[in-house]
Amino acid sequence: MxxxxxxxxxxxxxxxxxxxxxxxxxxxxxxxxxxxxxxxxxxxxxxxxxxxxxxxxxxxxxxxxxxxxxxxxxxxxxxxxxxxxxxxxxxxxxxxxxxxxxxxxxxxxxxxxxxxxxxxxxxxxAAPQPDPEPTRPPDAPDAPDTTETxxxxxxxxxxxxxxxxPIAVLARVAGHDDPERWWEDAVEHQAGGAxxxxxxxxxxxxxxxxxxxxxxxxxxxxxxxxxxxxxxxxxxxxxxxxxxxxxxxxxxxxxxxxxxxxxxxxxxxxxxxxxxxxxxxxxxxxxxxxxxxxxxxxxxxxxxxxxxxxxxxxxxxxxxxxTYRRLGQASGYGAGVPSPGWYHHLFATDDRERLLPAWFVRVAELFRAAGRPVSPAHVIEAVRHAETLAALRGRPLAGLDETLEAVRAVMCDGDDAPLALVHDDIVVGDRIGTVPATVPAVPLQRDLDVQRKRLSLTLADRKLELDLRKTLDADRSRLFTRLTLLDIPWGTPTASRRGTGTFRETWTLVWQPELAIRVAEAGVWGTTVLGAATAHAVELAACAGSLADLTAVAEQCLQADLPDALPPVMRALQDKAALGTDVAGLAEALPALVRALRYGDVRGTDTAALATVADGLLLRICVGLVPACAGLDGDGARDMRRHLDAVHDAVQLLATTDTTGTTDTAATADTAETHSTRTADPRDDWYAALTRLAERPDLPGLLTGRAVRLLLDAGRLTAADAAPRMSRALTRGTPFRDAAGWIEGFLAGGGLVLVHDDALLALIDAWVADIPGDAFTDVLPLLRRTFATFAAPERRTLGERLRAPGTAARGDDGPPLPFDPARADAVLPLAAYLLGAAR
Structure with missing residues (x-):
C-alpha cells in the first residue's frame, strides 16, 4: 500500500x-x-x-x-x-x-x-460470604429495594x-411509552433524506x-x-x-x-x-x-x-x-431482537410500495402450506387493513403490530392461535447462517464440519429417523452418540414413531450457536470426534462413582463404536462388578449392559466381554436378592419392585441374545448354542431366585406378590399354582395393609389375568368383601392405586363380571343372589315419574 x-x-x-x-x-x-x-x-x-x-x-x-x-x-x-x-x-x-x-x-x-x-x-x-438473612430490629423499616431490574x-x-x-429514554422524551415502536417510526420507516x-x-x-x-x-x-x-x-x-x-x-x-x-x-x-x-x-x-x-x-x-x-x-x-431464533432471544447468548424475520424483510425490500404486499404474500403461503385456505383477496384486504391502522395511529408506515392485527382480523377470523405459526416461522424465522470452511477453527470443529458434510447433515432443526441397518444412518447415529459423550448435545434421542425395534432410532437435531463453545471445550480431548470421544470415555470410566454410571459409559461406547475405549472401560467394569455387593446397584446396572448387548447386535460389535460381565452381575443379583428384600420399608419396597421389573425385562432380552450378536429365535436356534459362551439359560437362575422370594412370608407383600406375578407371566407358575399363594397372602392372619401390598405387586402387570382366571378374581372379590369398615378406609387408597393402572377395557370387563349375579367370580356352580321384591318395588315410583306414567 x-x-x-x-x-x-x-x-x-x-x-x-x-x-x-x-x-x-x-x-x-x-x-x-x-x-x-x-x-x-x-x-x-x-x-x-x-x-x-x-x-x-x-x-x-x-x-x-x-x-x-x-x-x-x-x-x-x-x-x-x-x-x-x-x-x-x-x-x-x-x-x-x-x-x-x-x-x-x-x-x-x-x-x-x-x-x-x-x-x-x-x-x-476469597471474601467472606455475608449472612444471607441479616438480622435487624423488629420495628426497623424495610430496606429500600436497590436491586436494578x-x-x-x-x-x-x-x-x-x-x-x-438510551433509546427508551429518547422514546419517553418524545412522548412514546414503547421504545421499539418509536424507533421504528423515527428511524426504521423513514425514507432517506438529502x-x-x-x-x-x-x-x-x-x-x-x-x-x-x-x-x-x-x-x-x-x-x-x-x-x-x-x-x-x-x-x-x-x-x-x-x-x-x-x-x-x-x-x-x-x-x-x-x-x-x-x-x-x-x-x-x-x-x-x-x-x-x-x-x-x-x-x-x-x-x-x-x-x-x-x-x-x-x-x-x-x-x-x-x-x-x-x-x-x-x-x-x-x-x-x-440463527434468527437465537438472535431473537434477549437472554443467554441471544441478542434481544424481537422480530429478526420482520427486520430482514424491511432490509431486503427496497421498494416501499411492495413492502406490505410481499409480507402478506409470505403469510398467505405459510397458511396454505399448513392447510388453511387463504385467497389473494385476503392478501389485498390485509394490506388495506394494515395501512388504515397505520394512518389512524399516525405512523409513517404500517409496522409489525399493524400487520399482525391485519392477519388476525382478515386471515384468522379473529383467532389468535394461527398467529403463533406466523410468529415462529416469519416474524422470528428459522434462518441459519453459514461460515466458510477456510475460517480458522479448533481442529475438532474442522473434523466435525467434515463429518457433517460427509453424512449430509445441515444445521437446520429437524427430526431424523434412522434405520441402523443402513450404513449412512448407522454412521449418523455414531456421530450423535459421540457428540453426546463429549457433552455436545446437537442431537437428542426421542421415541420413534415407526416401532420399537432396536434397529430404529429417532433424533431431534437442534443446533444452538453456543455449542461452538462446547466444541472448543471438548478440543482438549482430541483433534477428531472419534479421538476426543474415545479419550473422554476412558476418563469417564476412570472417574465413574457407581456401577450404573460405568455401565452407562460402556453402553455409550458400544453405541458410538469406540473400539479403543472398550478395553479400558471393560476392565474397569469387571473390576467394579467383581467387588459389587449392593443388589440394588447391580440391578440398576444390568439393564444398561443388556441394552449394550442389543446395540452390539445391530451394529455388529463383538460383545463377548459384555456378556461375561452381564452373566456375572445376574448371578450376584440372584444370590443376594432375598436378603436384599428383607427389612425394607414401603419406599424401599417400591424401589426394589422397580428393580425386579427392570432385571426381569433384561433377563428376557439377555436370554435371546448371544455374544456374537445373534438373536436366539427359531431361525437361529441351531447356531445360538454353538456361538454362545453360556452353558445354561440365564433365566433359570433368575426364576429360581424369584421362586425363593415368592415363598417367603416374612418379606414385604409388594415384592412377594410381584414375584408370583412374574413367574406366572413367564409360565413358571400356573393359575392353579398362584391361587394358593394368593389365598395364603389374603388370610385373616395377614394385616390388611400387607395383603393390599401383595395384591398391588401381583396386579402391577395389568388386570388381564383376572379377566381370564375366575378363581383368582373370586379370591380377591371375597377378600375385599370381608374387609371391616374401619380397615377398608385405610386400604382403599392402595387398592385404587392398583386398579387405576388397569386399562379401561379391563376395568369395564371386571366390573361387569362382578356386578352380574351368578358369575364365575362367585363360582359357576353356586346359587345366584336371592331376589328381593320389596327392594325392586321401591324404584317403581321413580321410574314411573321419569317415564311420565305418574301423570
Whole structure:
C-alpha cells in the first residue's frame, strides 16, 4: 500500500451512531459511507478479530453469523458478537471490503474483559460470604429495594452494570411509552433524506443531552458482545463494589481505547475516517481529549497485570453460524431482537410500495402450506387493513403490530392461535447462517464440519429417523452418540414413531450457536470426534462413582463404536462388578449392559466381554436378592419392585441374545448354542431366585406378590399354582395393609389375568368383601392405586363380571343372589315419574 500523504488531517471523524440490528440504521450507514467515501472504516468490536474480517467477503459467508472470542485456556469463558444482514456493523464491514478500504475493530480487547471477570470472581470467592438473612430490629423499616431490574432489550457487556436504555429514554422524551415502536417510526420507516449524515447528527445531539447531566459512566452499550452466563453474573456487580475492588472502569476504558484507535488512524495518515459504533458512545468519541488522558485511563490495566492483580488472558477468535431464533432471544447468548424475520424483510425490500404486499404474500403461503385456505383477496384486504391502522395511529408506515392485527382480523377470523405459526416461522424465522470452511477453527470443529458434510447433515432443526441397518444412518447415529459423550448435545434421542425395534432410532437435531463453545471445550480431548470421544470415555470410566454410571459409559461406547475405549472401560467394569455387593446397584446396572448387548447386535460389535460381565452381575443379583428384600420399608419396597421389573425385562432380552450378536429365535436356534459362551439359560437362575422370594412370608407383600406375578407371566407358575399363594397372602392372619401390598405387586402387570382366571378374581372379590369398615378406609387408597393402572377395557370387563349375579367370580356352580321384591318395588315410583306414567 502506498504511504499516505503527510498533510495535516482535520481529525473530524464521521461518527455514525447506530442501534445494533436495526435495518434502518444499516441502510443509513450504507448511504453515509457511500456519501463520505472514507479511506478507513472503524467498527466497534474486539480487535483480536481483525484478521477475521476479510472472511466476510467470502461468498460462503452468509449471515446471520457471529464472532466468537474465548479464552484460550478456558473456552467456556467466551463472548459472541452476532451480525445479521440488517446489522449496521455488517453493512460497514461489507462496504469496506467491497471498496478495498481498510476496516478495523476498535473496542477494548476482549481479553481485558475476561481478565476483569476472573479478578472479580477470585475476589468474591476469597471474601467472606455475608449472612444471607441479616438480622435487624423488629420495628426497623424495610430496606429500600436497590436491586436494578435488568433491561432485557439489550445484552449486557462483560464486566459492566446494565443500567438504562438510551433509546427508551429518547422514546419517553418524545412522548412514546414503547421504545421499539418509536424507533421504528423515527428511524426504521423513514425514507432517506438529502443529507445522509443528518440522522446521525440528530441522534448524537440527543445522546449528548442524555449524557450531559451526569459525569458517571454511561449505560451498558447495547451494541456490545453478547455475554455468556458468567458475564451476566459478573454484570450484577455494582459500581460501588467495583470502586472498592480498585479495578478499572470498563466503560471508560472502552471509550478511551476507541478514541486512541481513532487517533492512531489519523497518525497513520488516513484523512477520511468513518466510525460505526453504538449511538451512546458518539458524544464521548466526539469530545476532544488529550491522548495522554486516554492512555492514563488504560494504564491501570497494564499496572494490574504486572502486579498480578489481573491475569493475562490469551484470546482466540473465529466465525460461527448464528440463527434468527437465537438472535431473537434477549437472554443467554441471544441478542434481544424481537422480530429478526420482520427486520430482514424491511432490509431486503427496497421498494416501499411492495413492502406490505410481499409480507402478506409470505403469510398467505405459510397458511396454505399448513392447510388453511387463504385467497389473494385476503392478501389485498390485509394490506388495506394494515395501512388504515397505520394512518389512524399516525405512523409513517404500517409496522409489525399493524400487520399482525391485519392477519388476525382478515386471515384468522379473529383467532389468535394461527398467529403463533406466523410468529415462529416469519416474524422470528428459522434462518441459519453459514461460515466458510477456510475460517480458522479448533481442529475438532474442522473434523466435525467434515463429518457433517460427509453424512449430509445441515444445521437446520429437524427430526431424523434412522434405520441402523443402513450404513449412512448407522454412521449418523455414531456421530450423535459421540457428540453426546463429549457433552455436545446437537442431537437428542426421542421415541420413534415407526416401532420399537432396536434397529430404529429417532433424533431431534437442534443446533444452538453456543455449542461452538462446547466444541472448543471438548478440543482438549482430541483433534477428531472419534479421538476426543474415545479419550473422554476412558476418563469417564476412570472417574465413574457407581456401577450404573460405568455401565452407562460402556453402553455409550458400544453405541458410538469406540473400539479403543472398550478395553479400558471393560476392565474397569469387571473390576467394579467383581467387588459389587449392593443388589440394588447391580440391578440398576444390568439393564444398561443388556441394552449394550442389543446395540452390539445391530451394529455388529463383538460383545463377548459384555456378556461375561452381564452373566456375572445376574448371578450376584440372584444370590443376594432375598436378603436384599428383607427389612425394607414401603419406599424401599417400591424401589426394589422397580428393580425386579427392570432385571426381569433384561433377563428376557439377555436370554435371546448371544455374544456374537445373534438373536436366539427359531431361525437361529441351531447356531445360538454353538456361538454362545453360556452353558445354561440365564433365566433359570433368575426364576429360581424369584421362586425363593415368592415363598417367603416374612418379606414385604409388594415384592412377594410381584414375584408370583412374574413367574406366572413367564409360565413358571400356573393359575392353579398362584391361587394358593394368593389365598395364603389374603388370610385373616395377614394385616390388611400387607395383603393390599401383595395384591398391588401381583396386579402391577395389568388386570388381564383376572379377566381370564375366575378363581383368582373370586379370591380377591371375597377378600375385599370381608374387609371391616374401619380397615377398608385405610386400604382403599392402595387398592385404587392398583386398579387405576388397569386399562379401561379391563376395568369395564371386571366390573361387569362382578356386578352380574351368578358369575364365575362367585363360582359357576353356586346359587345366584336371592331376589328381593320389596327392594325392586321401591324404584317403581321413580321410574314411573321419569317415564311420565305418574301423570
Amino acid at each position: 502506498p504511504k499516505p500523504a503527510k498533510a495535516k488531517a482535520p481529525r473530524r471523524p464521521h461518527l455514525l451512531g447506530v442501534r445494533h440490528h436495526g435495518p434502518g440504521s444499516a441502510r443509513a450507514v450504507a448511504a453515509a459511507l457511500a456519501a463520505t467515501a472514507p479511506d478507513i472504516v472503524l467498527v466497534e468490536g474486539p480487535p483480536e478479530a481483525d484478521l477475521l474480517l476479510s472472511y466476510a467477503a467470502d461468498p460462503e459467508m452468509v449471515p446471520p453469523v457471529a464472532l466468537l472470542a474465548h479464552a484460550k485456556d478456558d473456552p467456556g469463558q467466551a463472548g459472541f458478537w452476532p451480525y445479521a444482514e440488517f446489522s449496521p456493523e455488517w453493512a460497514a464491514i461489507r462496504y469496506a471490503l467491497d471498496h478495498g478500504v481498510p476496516v478495523r475493530f476498535i473496542d477494548l480487547p476482549a481479553g481485558c474483559g475476561f481478565a476483569l471477570d476472573r479478578a472479580r470472581a477470585a475476589r468474591r470467592n 435488568p433491561d432485557t432489550s439489550h445484552p449486557p457487556i462483560p464486566g459492566e452494570s446494565h443500567r438504562t436504555d 443529507d445522509p449524515l443528518a440522522p446521525f447528527a440528530l441522534l448524537a445531539e440527543a445522546m449528548g443531552a442524555l449524557r450531559e447531566p451526569s459525569s458517571a459512566p454511561g449505560p451498558a452499550d447495547p451494541d456490545g458482545p453478547v455475554a455468556t452466563a458468567e458475564d451476566a453474573e459478573t454484570a450484577e456487580t455494582t459500581e460501588t463494589a467495583e470502586t472498592a475492588e480498585d479495578l478499572p472502569d470498563l466503560e471508560a476504558a472502552r471509550e478511551a481505547h476507541m478514541r486512541l484507535a481513532i487517533d492512531t488512524a489519523y497518525r497513520q495518515g488516513f484523512r477520511e475516517v468513518a466510525v460505526v459504533c453504538g449511538a451512546w458512545h458518539v458524544p464521548a468519541l466526539a469530545a476532544s481529549r488529550p491522548v495522554a488522558a486516554d492512555r492514563a485511563v488504560l494504564a491501570p490495566f497494564a499496572a494490574l497485570v504486572r502486579g498480578g492483580a489481573l491475569p493475562r488472558v490469551k484470546v482466540e477468535t473465529t466465525w460461527v453460524p448464528w
